[in-house]
Structure formats: C-alpha cells, structure tokens
Amino acid sequence: MGKKKKDTMELRFYEVPQGEYVLALLGDNWIRDYGHDESNLHFHNLMEIGYCKNGTGELILNEETKRYEPAMVSIIPQNYPHVTISDIAEGPSYWEYLFFDPMVMIQELYPDNAVMQKKVLQMINRKALFFHEWENRGISVLVKMLMDEMRQKKNHFNDCVRGLLIAFFAELLRMCESDVSENEVKKKTGVSQITAALDYVRLEYANNIRVEELAKASHMSETHFRRVFESYMNMSPMDYINLMRVQKACDIMKKTNDPMDVVAQKVGFTTTSTFNRNFKKYLNTSPYQWKISPENYERKLLNYNISALKGW
Structure with a gap:
C-alpha cells in the first residue's frame, strides 16, 4: 500500500478541446497501476470527475485517505x-475521467450575476466528494x-453534454448544500489551509x-x-501568481492572434517586458517562440519542484 504524500505538489494542466465542454479520458489506456511511480500529490486547473470501473486501492484527498473499489465516483475540485x-x-485499476471548467457552466447558468457565480464556485470547490x-x-x-x-460522440453530442452538465451541476449543488449543513465548520489542515488563496488567484x-x-482570504x-x-507549493505566492498568468497567456495565444x-495586459x-521575463523564467522561451512552437507548453517548468505537466 502506498504512503501518504504531502511534501510538495505537482500542478497539472489540462485543456478542454475548443468548442466542447468536457475533456474525456476514457478507454483501455486508463487501465494501469496508479500512483506507484509518483512522488507527490497533484492538483489540476480543471474539475475532475472519476469513475472506478475495476480495481481497488487508495484515493488520497488532501489529508484524507479513502479506500476505493468498483462503482465508486470521485468529484475533485480545481486546486x-x-x-x-x-x-x-x-x-491494475481501471478509472475513467472527465475534466471541465466549472466556471464555464456557472457563467451560463447565472449570467450577469457575479455574486451568485462566486458563491456557487466556492461551494463546489469546498471539498472533494467520494461515494459509492x-x-x-x-x-x-x-x-x-x-x-x-x-x-x-454521435450527432449533437455537444448539446447533450451541455444538458447533462447542467443537470449534474444541479445535483452537485444539492449534495454540497447538504454537506455544508451537516459539517458547517471544520478546522482546516494541510494544504486546505491555502485552498482559498489558490481559488483567489484563479x-x-x-x-x-x-x-x-x-x-x-486564508x-x-x-x-x-x-x-x-511555500512549505506546500515549494514556490512563493508571487511566483505562483505569475505562473498562473503565464498559463493563461498560453491559452490566449492558442485561441487568438492578439499582440x-x-x-500581457489581459493576464x-x-x-510587456515583465511578461516576457516571466514567460522566459517558466518556459525557457519567449512568448513569440512559444506561439510558433507551442509544444514548449508541455515541458516541465524550470527551477521549481512544483511541476506543470500536461495531463498525466
């Protein structure tokens, strides 16, 4: 059985395909021995939904260790x-996963209501859920x-996915509201102490x-x-802020031709000189070179034990 790991963490980036709502990791490629070649906990820029189809083991969620078996569902917030x-x-175990940006759906459900958007996001990001x-x-x-x-991916699958995500959100909010009423105040431990700060930066x-x-906020x-x-992230708060800005800049450059x-201003x-300096610091290339050769995005960030990895 694996040991609980909490020295530093890895930040892993996923990208939802353009024009879609969900990134799906499905099929035989996800039948594998999980966790035995990893040294740290990790977290994602997107919400993760997992479904265990086969196998047993442990799912470590921040400071908690849960046993898993077939027909279990995990819902893990960003950060x-x-x-x-x-x-x-x-x-080997067999898990399948869905990743999506909850803010996309929240903005569709509560347009022009920033207060409600923030309230819902805080609620669903409060803790991970794990159940049979x-x-x-x-x-x-x-x-x-x-x-x-x-x-x-049959005809009109994206419309079906949108409708199912809306229904999923409604059920998720019900579950989160029930959980809050039963466990209103709990002392935060471990990295949960800085979750609010990570959400604030995002x-x-x-x-x-x-x-x-x-x-x-913390x-x-x-x-x-x-x-x-710094004890959990192995980098300063300002370094993390600039790392997020660089990642967002990569997203913008992939989708637009903005100067x-x-x-730099958008993120x-x-x-521009500060933007260029930080971009070079994290990705070891200039924004211009990255734009014409975006595979640089998949490289680990330099000089930090917290790693930005594309996917698994």
Whole structure:
C-alpha cells in the first residue's frame, strides 16, 4: 500500500478541446497501476470527475485517505491535492475521467450575476466528494451518461453534454448544500489551509494581487501564510501568481492572434517586458517562440519542484 504524500505538489494542466465542454479520458489506456511511480500529490486547473470501473486501492484527498473499489465516483475540485494509488497485489485499476471548467457552466447558468457565480464556485470547490454509485444514483447516472456521450460522440453530442452538465451541476449543488449543513465548520489542515488563496488567484489573476489579500482570504497573518504556502507549493505566492498568468497567456495565444502587449495586459502583467521575463523564467522561451512552437507548453517548468505537466 502506498504512503501518504504531502511534501510538495505537482500542478497539472489540462485543456478542454475548443468548442466542447468536457475533456474525456476514457478507454483501455486508463487501465494501469496508479500512483506507484509518483512522488507527490497533484492538483489540476480543471474539475475532475472519476469513475472506478475495476480495481481497488487508495484515493488520497488532501489529508484524507479513502479506500476505493468498483462503482465508486470521485468529484475533485480545481486546486485540490490528490493522488490515486492502486493495490499492487490486485493488479491494475481501471478509472475513467472527465475534466471541465466549472466556471464555464456557472457563467451560463447565472449570467450577469457575479455574486451568485462566486458563491456557487466556492461551494463546489469546498471539498472533494467520494461515494459509492448507490449512494447518489442521480449524480452517478449523469456521470456515466456524460462518459457515454463523450465516448460515442454521435450527432449533437455537444448539446447533450451541455444538458447533462447542467443537470449534474444541479445535483452537485444539492449534495454540497447538504454537506455544508451537516459539517458547517471544520478546522482546516494541510494544504486546505491555502485552498482559498489558490481559488483567489484563479479568479483574480488578471488584476493586481497582493500577498496580503491571499493571506486574508486564508485567515492567516501574512508571515504565517507565506511560510505555509511555500512549505506546500515549494514556490512563493508571487511566483505562483505569475505562473498562473503565464498559463493563461498560453491559452490566449492558442485561441487568438492578439499582440503580445495585449496578451500581457489581459493576464495581469503591467508591462510587456515583465511578461516576457516571466514567460522566459517558466518556459525557457519567449512568448513569440512559444506561439510558433507551442509544444514548449508541455515541458516541465524550470527551477521549481512544483511541476506543470500536461495531463498525466
């Protein structure tokens, strides 16, 4: 059985295909021994839905260790550290996954209502959910229907996926609201202490962010926050902010032909020179060179133990 891992974490980026709502990781490629070649917990830029089709093992969710077996569902928020570790003696496990950006759906459901959007996002990002299929038939059926739509991709599948995601969100909110009422206040431990700060950066990266604001969101003094943040992320809060800005810049450059000074402004860099300097720091290439050769995006970020990996 694997050991709980919590020294540093890896940040893994996924991209939803353009024009679609969901990235689906399905099929035999996901029959594997999980966790035994990994040294740390990891977290994603997207929400992860997992369904265990076969196998047993442990799912480590931040500070908690859960046993998994077939017909179990996991719903893991953005920025939530986790790792799957299959039982070696039982052979490979078979998981399938869906990844999506919850803010896309939230903005569709609550247009022009920023307060409600923030409230819903905070609610669904509060904690990971993990349960047997029979414990919540509503969500489980919707997850399997979503996976089937993405597996088959028949005519109008994207419209079906959108409808299923809306229904999934409704069920997820019901489950989160019930969980909040039963466990209203719980002392945060481990990396959950800085989850609010990670969420804050994800929402406000384009604006001027002070470390003092992140500490306040995490209910810590600035000095204590810096120490806790660096102990888990192995980088300073400002380095993490700039890392997020660089990643968002990559997304913009893939989808638009905006000039570099416009890209820099959109992601929160005050000058193009600051943008260029940070881009070079993390990806070891200039924004222009990256745009004409975007495979650079798949390289690990340099000089940091927190790694930006494309997918698994």
